[in-house]
Amino acid sequence: MDCIFCKIVKGEIPSRKLFENDRVLAFYDIQPAAPAHALVIPKKHIASMNEAEEEDRELLGELLLTAKKVAGELGIAESGYRLINNVGPDSGQIVFHIHIHVLGGEKLGGLNVKS
Amino acid sequence: MDCIFCKIVKGEIPSRKLFENDRVLAFYDIQPAAPAHALVIPKKHIASMNEAEEEDRELLGELLLTAKKVAGELGIAESGYRLINNVGPDSGQIVFHIHIHVLGGEKLGGLNVKS
Numbered sequence: 001m002d003c004i005f006c007k008i009v010k011g012e013i014p015s016r017k018l019f020e021n022d023r024v025l026a027f028y029d030i031q032p033a034a035p036a037h038a039l040v041i042p043k044k045h046i047a048s049m050n051e052a053e054e055e056d057r058e059l060l061g062e063l064l065l066t067a068k069k070v071a072g073e074l075g076i077a078e079s080g081y082r083l084i085n086n087v088g089p090d091s092g093q094i095v096f097h098i099h100i101h102v103l104g105g106e107k108l109g110g111l112n113v114k115s
Numbered sequence: 116m117d118c119i120f121c122k123i124v125k126g127e128i129p130s131r132k133l134f135e136n137d138r139v140l141a142f143y144d145i146q147p148a149a150p151a152h153a154l155v156i157p158k159k160h161i162a163s164m165n166e167a168e169e170e171d172r173e174l175l176g177e178l179l180l181t182a183k184k185v186a187g188e189l190g191i192a193e194s195g196y197r198l199i200n201n202v203g204p205d206s207g208q209i210v211f212h213i214h215i216h217v218l219g220g221e222k223l224g225g226l227n228v229k230s
Contacts, residue, residue, distance in 0.1 A: 033226040049183045050192055061176030064200075068164045071202070077165055080203025082227075085179075087186070088195025090222050103227055107205050111148040112197075112218055113228040 005097035009043045018070050024062055026070045026102075035105030036074040036081070040067045047096040048087045067102050076104035120212035124158045133185050139177055141185045141217075150220030151189040151196070155182045162211040163202045182217050191219035 007013040008027065015027035018038055029037040040063050046052055052060060064083065071081045081104030086093040122128040123142065130142035133153055144152040155178050161167055167175060179198070186196045196219030201208040 049179060049198065050186075052180060052183060054180065057173055057176035057180055059176065060179040061172035061174065064164060064175040064179070065167060065169065065172055068167060071165075076205070078203065080201075080205030080208065082202070082206045083164065083198075083200040084226060085198040086195075087197070088193065090191070090195030090219055091197045092223065092225070093195065101226060104205055108207065109224075109227050109229040110207070111199060111216060112224050113230045114224040115228045 003045055003095070003097050005041050005095055005099065006045050009041070018073050019066060023059060024066045026066055029101070033101075034103040034108065036076050036103065037105075038070050038074060038102045040070060040100045040102060042098055046098045048093060048098060049085060050087055052098065063098070063100050067100050070102050071104065074102070074104065080104060080108075082108050118160055118210075118212050120156050120210055120214065121160050124156070133188050134181060138174060139181045141181055144216070148216075149218040149223065151191050151218065152220075153185050153189060153217040155185060155215045155217060157213055161213045163208060163213060164200060165202055167213065178213070178215050182215050185217050186219065189217070189219065195219060195223075197223050 008015045017027045019026040026040045029039050067083050071077045084101040123130045132142050134141040141155045144154050182198050186192045199216040
C-alpha cells in the first residue's frame with residue numbers, strides 16, 4: 001500500500017491530530033482552504049465513496065458524527081461549517097482514501113464556484 | 116412543523132424523486148448548481164449535523180450510501196462528484212433539515228472559492 005492516509009493512520013507520516021479512536025482519525029489539513037480545515041478519515045482503507053459498501057454503513061455514519069465533534073473542537077459548531085467529500089476526477093479528489101473535509105471559520109464560498 | 120423537506124417527505128410539496136425507502140429520500144435540487152445536482156435527506160427531521168446524535172449513526176451512513184447510489188443513477192459515478200453538507204450560518208445552510216448535496220456532471224470548482 002502506498003496510500004498517504006494509511007501512512008498517517010500508522011504514524012509513518014506525522015499529522016496534527018484532532019480526534020482518534022479504533023475506527024476513525026481526524027487531523028488538520030496541511031493545505032487549509034479556510035481558517036479552520038480538518039479531515040476525517042476511516043482507518044480502514046476505502047479508496048472513495050464509490051468503493052464504500054453496505055457493510056461500511058456504520059463506519060460512514062461515524063465519520064459524519066466525528067466531523068460534528070471536530071467542528072466543536074475547532075470552535076465552529078455555532079458559526080457554521082461545511083462537510084465535503086470528493087469522489088473521482090470532476091471533484092478534484094487527490095488522495096484515494098475516503099476523507100471528509102470540515103471547513104469553517106469564515107463565510108464560505110458558494111456550492112460550485114469556479115476560480 | 117413548517118419544514119419544507121418534511122413536506123416533501125409527506126408529498127405535500129412535489130419533488131422529482133431519484134430514490135426512496137422508509138428512511139431516506141433523494142430528489143433533484145430545484146436550483147441546480149451543476150449539471151447534475153440532487154439532494155439526499157433523512158425522512159426523520161434532523162435540523163443539521165449539529166443536531167445529529169449517536170443514535171443516528173446508521174441513518175447518517177445510509178445517507179452517504181444513498182448518495183453513492185444516486186450518483187450512479189445520475190451517471191456521474193465514474194466522472195466524479197462532490198458530496199456537500201452545509202451546517203449553520205457560515206456555510207449558507209438555508210433549509211434546516213439535514214441534506215447532502217450530490218454535485219457533478221462537470222469539472223467542479225475549488226473547495227472554498229468566493230464568487
